[in-house]
Amino acid sequence: xxxxxxxxxxxxxxxxxxxxxxxxxxxxxxxxxxxxxxxxxxxxxxxxxxxxxxxxxxxxxxxxxxxxxxxxxxxxxxxxxxxxxxxxxxxxxxxxxxxxxxxxxxxxxxxxxxxxxxxxxxxxxxxxxxxxxxxxxxxx
Numbered sequence: 001x002x003x004x005x006x007x008x009x010x011x012x013x014x015x016x017x018x019x020x021x022x023x024x025x026x027x028x029x030x031x032x033x034x035x036x037x038x039x040x041x042x043x044x045x046x047x048x049x050x051x052x053x054x055x056x057x058x059x060x061x062x063x064x065x066x067x068x069x070x071x072x073x074x075x076x077x078x079x080x081x082x083x084x085x086x087x088x089x090x091x092x093x094x095x096x097x098x099x100x101x102x103x104x105x106x107x108x109x110x111x112x113x114x115x116x117x118x119x120x121x122x123x124x125x126x127x128x129x130x131x132x133x134x135x136x137x138x139x140x
Contacts, residue, residue: 018081018082020081020082020083020084021059021069021081021082021083021084022083022084022086023059023060023061023083023084023085023086024061024085024086024087025061025062025063025064025085025086025087025088026060026061026087027060027061028051028058028059028060029058029059029061030056030057030058031056031057031058031059031069031071031081033071033073033079034056034057034069034071034079034103035055035056035057035103036073036074037057037071037072037073037074037079037103038071038072038074038102038103039071039072039100039101039102039103040057040069040070040071040100040101040103041069041070041071041098041099041100041101042067042068042069042098042099042100042101043067043068043069043070043098044065044067044098045098045099046062046063047061047062047063047064047065047067047083047085048060048061048062048067048069048083048085049062050101052101052103052104057103059083061085061086061087062085063085063087063088063089064085064086064087064088064089065085065089066082066083066084066085067082067083067085068080068081068082068083069081069083071103
């Protein structure tokens with residue numbers, strides 16, 4: 001057996017031995033290592049909802065069944081995980097295609113939040129000014 005065949009066989013046996021991620025419908029599970037990835041792909045998005053925050057990428061079970069997720073880390077490795085969602089499933093075969101989610105870097109994910117905070121602060125100040133103007137007019 002040549003060296004490439006041995007490497008492939010070893011890789012497949014390690015992938016087959018990987019423990020699947022099991023979650024229940026309505027529950028949340030964090031995907032280890034996915035926060036550093038640029039993109040996450042869900043094989044059947046009808047089963048999973050993806051939640052991306054500054055600190056983690058989480059999956060929420062939506063519909064029972066088996067699907068997979070994959071993501072590429074910064075060092076170039078592609079990670080694929082089998083996901084088992086325990087709970088009621090829809091009858092028949094689902095034909096929903098894959099869906100990919102862009103995972104922003106922590107710095108860029110915080111930028112919109114800071115802009116939102118600034119807008120809220122401006123609105124609060126303008127509301128205070130409107131209320132004080134209305135109070136001044138009613139005092140006259």
